[in-house]
Amino acid sequence: MAAPTPLRFALTFVLVFAVLMGGFEALRGSAFERVVVEDVILKPTVALINAVTPAEGVRLEGRILVSPDGANLRVIRGCEGIEMFVLLIAAIVAFPASPAMRLRGLLEGALLAYGLSVLRLMALHYVLRYSPTAWEALHGLVLPLGPLLLLGLYFLRWTAAAGAAPAGAPRAS
Numbered sequence: 538m539a540a541p542t543p544l545r546f547a548l549t550f551v552l553v554f555a556v557l558m559g560g561f562e563a564l565r566g567s568a569f570e571r572v573v574v575e576d577v578i579l580k581p582t583v584a585l586i587n588a589v590t591p592a593e594g595v596r597l598e599g600r601i602l603v604s605p606d607g608a609n610l611r612v613i614r615g616c617e618g619i620e621m622f623v624l625l626i627a628a629i630v631a632f633p634a635s636p637a638m639r640l641r642g643l644l645e646g647a648l649l650a651y652g653l654s655v656l657r658l659m660a661l662h663y664v665l666r667y668s669p670t671a672w673e674a675l676h677g678l679v680l681p682l683g684p685l686l687l688l689g690l691y692f693l694r695w696t697a698a699a700g701a702a703p704a705g706a707p708r709a710s
Contacts, residue, residue: 618654
């Protein structure tokens with residue numbers, strides 16, 4: 538393996554990110570994209586909202602979380618959280634680590650990114666329904682950046698563990 542450099546990391550990251558995002562964009566409107574967005578992200582979000590707050594009575598119509606009072610959350614491109622997964626995958630692939638550490642990083646990180654995506658959508662629903670005056674600030678700044686910050690902190694923690702010792706090397710006590 539070539540010696541890791543910041544330039545190599547950056548170039549690999551950009552390339553992997555571009556390929557993955559380009560691939561997902563090419564699949565927009567496909568059955569695969571519908572399954573990922575609607576079945577894997579939005580349906581569990583609605584189910585969790587209704588489990589946590591049964592009186593909400595939210596239902597999913599396409600990509601809209603429909604509330605009985607008309608506070609409907611339309612989940613458009615970029616709001617479903619796919620970019621978080623792609624950023625994480627690109628960063629982990631670009632970082633010099635053993636295959637086992639990469640797999641661990643991808644699995645743990647995917648669970649975190651998924652949970653953050655669902656929680657973000659839930660928060661957006663509650664903000665839209667109960668505090669619409671806070672919508673612009675929370676939707677445009679806090680709720681997109683918060684999950685990215687947490688995912689970035691996870692990546693930093695993972696890189697510290699992945700880079701702590703080369704694969705197979707003994708660890709100092």
